[in-house]
Amino acid sequence: MWIANSYGKINLGLHVLEKLPTGYHRIETGFCFIEWNDRFEVTESKEYRLSVSEQSIPVDERNLITKAYRAFEQYVGLKKHYSFSVTKNIPAGAGLGGGSSNAALTFRFLNKLENAGLSNDELIDLSRSLGADIPFFIKGTPGIGTGLGQDIEPADIQPDAWIVCIWPGFESSTPQAYQNCIPNPEPDFSIRGVLLEEELDQWQYLLVNDLEPPVIARHQLIGNIKDQMIEFGSSYAAMSGSGSTVFGIFEQDFVAINAYESFHKLGFSANLTRPGFKPDYGIYLKD
Incomplete structure (x- = not known):
């Protein structure tokens, strides 16, 4: 069994600068980490499975963990399959990026267990259609988010407080x-x-x-x-x-x-x- 934690974030300020023709918005925001985290346990299995401690959270194709798994499977390929058991502590719909953090950790898990050798930038390319916060969680460093929030400039903004x-x-x-x-x-x-x-x-x-x-x-x-x-x-x-x-x-x-x-x-x-x-x-x- 492999284990890891999926951490939440907070936004230090958020400017909504422009509404784009796509319906999305151009923003500027600061991202930093908090200790609120979800717990992942991953094992090899005959097929993909996902179980989540919070029963109100769907585990089908609507879940970002499942979406990340399918994206990796489609674009990179999998030699084996895995079962994910997630203890949810980060509240959903809370502005803490819990789902995006889960998706980022799913990409990182598969990259490691499959020995795929993808760089962070390559993992970010896989994630772009899934959620704007995912690149921040893949990079794993505080920073300034611009564009849709996906362009992260690493910056030492984690509060010393x-x-x-x-x-x-x-x-x-x-x-x-x-x-x-x-x-x-x-x-x-x-x-x-x-x-x-x-x-x-x-x-x-x-x-x-x-x-x-x-x-x-x-x-x-x-x-x-x-x-x-x-x-x-x-x-x-x-x-x-x-x-x-x-x-x-x-x-x-x-x-x-x-x-x-x-x-x-x-x-x-x-x-x-x-x-x-x-x-x-x-x-x-x-x-």
Whole structure:
């Protein structure tokens, strides 16, 4: 059996710059990792199988793990077949990239177990039709996302501070979030400039997520959690991606832990990420 973890992400700001003729949007955003992760166990089998701990998640062709498996099988080929067992901890529809992270790890698993020898860029080419966040998870480094979010410029933007993530308990629709957002091709500040040049205590004034207002208009609880995160003492708080997760960045450990525990006691799913966190991208053989 082979094992590995599939980590989530948050977006540090998100500018919606332009709606393209294809219906997609040109954006600018910062990607960094959080410790919230799903657990993969993979074994050889006679045919492809997928089991997921969360029963509400489909395991057929709608699942990004299955889509990634089929893409690899079609374009690269498989000498053997594999069974995937996934313990889901990252909430779905939460703006944390759980499905995209799962797809990226599926590509990486098959590349390793099949000794295919594909580069990250080749794996990214396989993934482009499946999801905009997948290239970030294949690369495995924080960075600035542009274009559709698929063009990643590696950048040292993983916060050297504590990150508290709170899931409000419901999904947020990505298409609806973009549909209700008016693109702004000339924002006052570039996300790249803010993340690379400004101190954390300035982010609250300069770093914005354009999808936040339309989503909070539909889901007031997201705005309430953000306000509470600020009251708990976060240096910066925002919604991640198209929601629904809200995160706060804290410079002091005891302040972050107090916020985490307070939300947890209220019944929210919560996660705490350490300063300078680096995900373990190893795929390990378990006896």
